[in-house]
Amino acid sequence: MAGKIFVSNKKIVTLLLVALLFATPILSQEFLSDHEQGRTDGKREGVSDASLLWAVVGFGCSCFGVGAAYLWAQPVPAARLVGKGPEYVNGYTTSYKKAKREKETIYAAAGCILSSIISTISYAINPSTWED
Amino acid sequence: MIIAFLLLSYSASFPQSSQTIQVQFERQYNEKGVKEIVKGNIYYRAPGEVTVVVNSPVKQWMIFAGKQLTIYYPDDKQAFQFNAQIPISLPFFEAFIGVVKTDYGLTDIGYVLSTHKTRGDTLFTYWSPPKKTSKTLGEFTLAYVSDKIVYAELKRRDGTTASRSFYKNHIHYGVTYFPLEIYTIRYTKKDSILEKVVYTNPQFDKPLPIEVMNFKIPTNVKIEEINW
Numbered sequence: 001m002a003g004k005i006f007v008s009n010k011k012i013v014t015l016l017l018v019a020l021l022f023a024t025p026i027l028s029q030e031f032l033s034d035h036e037q038g039r040t041d042g043k044r045e046g047v048s049d050a051s052l053l054w055a056v057v058g059f060g061c062s063c064f065g066v067g068a069a070y071l072w073a074q075p076v077p078a079a080r081l082v083g084k085g086p087e088y089v090n091g092y093t094t095s096y097k098k099a100k101r102e103k104e105t106i107y108a109a110a111g112c113i114l115s116s117i118i119s120t121i122s123y124a125i126n127p128s129t130w131e132d
Numbered sequence: 133m134i135i136a137f138l139l140l141s142y143s144a145s146f147p148q149s150s151q152t153i154q155v156q157f158e159r160q161y162n163e164k165g166v167k168e169i170v171k172g173n174i175y176y177r178a179p180g181e182v183t184v185v186v187n188s189p190v191k192q193w194m195i196f197a198g199k200q201l202t203i204y205y206p207d208d209k210q211a212f213q214f215n216a217q218i219p220i221s222l223p224f225f226e227a228f229i230g231v232v233k234t235d236y237g238l239t240d241i242g243y244v245l246s247t248h249k250t251r252g253d254t255l256f257t258y259w260s261p262p263k264k265t266s267k268t269l270g271e272f273t274l275a276y277v278s279d280k281i282v283y284a285e286l287k288r289r290d291g292t293t294a295s296r297s298f299y300k301n302h303i304h305y306g307v308t309y310f311p312l313e314i315y316t317i318r319y320t321k322k323d324s325i326l327e328k329v330v331y332t333n334p335q336f337d338k339p340l341p342i343e344v345m346n347f348k349i350p351t352n353v354k355i356e357e358i359n360w
Contacts, residue, residue, distance in 0.1 A: 074360060075216070076201055076216050076220045079223055081194070081203060082159070082186060082192075082194065083172075083189055084190070084192075085192075085208075086203075086205045086212070090356075093360075097360060
């Protein structure tokens with residue numbers, strides 16, 4: 001009898017833990033503050049807005065392309081701030097610019113690295129083309 | 133990149149014929165199943181200052197002046213001042229005033245008319261992108277019926293559609309037909325974004341409200357400066 005009660009309690013506890021596991025993301029979503037929502041949206045949209053064209057720039061201009069990606073003037077996504085509260089704007093602006101700039105710098109760096117690899121392979125295959 | 137180009141391009145298309153424009157707006161924005169509705173008033177003052185006063189869902193002032201954007205919250209006594217390296221603009225309003233230019237300002241930003249055709253009462257014009265953006269942006273299509281813009285489409289370099297806009301319910305002022313309803317669909321990799329902007333009670337070349345003309349952030353408001 002005691003064993004049956006123990007097994008029953010164990011099942012209840014297991015069910016509660018599983019329910020909590022699934023409920024936690026839902027609960028945390030409902031209580032996401034304006035600031036956190038802004039940060040989340042800013043990061044997502046900064047990455048989404050990042051241009052793959054910077055990979056081409058990095059490929060063609062090597063480290064200068066990487067520097068340009070980091071320093072290039074970024075437009076302010078003003079339309080996304082219309083009708084949003086101050087906490088949201090604060091969170092959004094903090095993360096958007098950083099996420100977009102970082103992503104574009106990575107693209108440029110990837111292009112730069114690819115260019116270096118191709119140059120190295122080209123030299124390895126036929127060094128005479130690199131000599132004067 | 134597309135957004136950057138559009139923002140830069142629209143900042144060059146402010147109309148010079150109207151000294152002031154004031155209009156009420158309701159903007160519906162649908163992304164990933166989430167619908168947002170924003171209501172307020174927009175005040176334009178030549179040569180290029182735009183003030184947006186949002187009434188719902190929050191009380192918010194947005195003042196666009198070249199490379200500076202000020203966002204002020206009177207209820208929260210907070211303000212942000214963005215200082216950018218390039219002009220800051222509001223695309224959904226510039227789609228409204230951009231009609232002042234016969235070619236929607238496309239020539240000013242380097243687009244070249246490649247061909248045109250008529251289908252019934254509709255004139256379609258097709259524009260090739262400038263070289264500096266030809267790697268990302270493709271053809272721009274404008275459609276007119278009796279001098280009223282009714283449709284615009286921007287394609288990417290690979291031929292896929294980046295956005296489509298439909299213009300309805302035009303009002304005539306001077307030689308220009310301003311669309312009071314603009315529907316835009318933006319196509320992204322994973323989703324489509326729907327935007328509907330309805331303008332009401334437009335007034336042209338009338339004095340703007342004193343609080344808009346003489347707007348200043350109160351001294352007891354905390355201003356956060358953001359160098360963008």
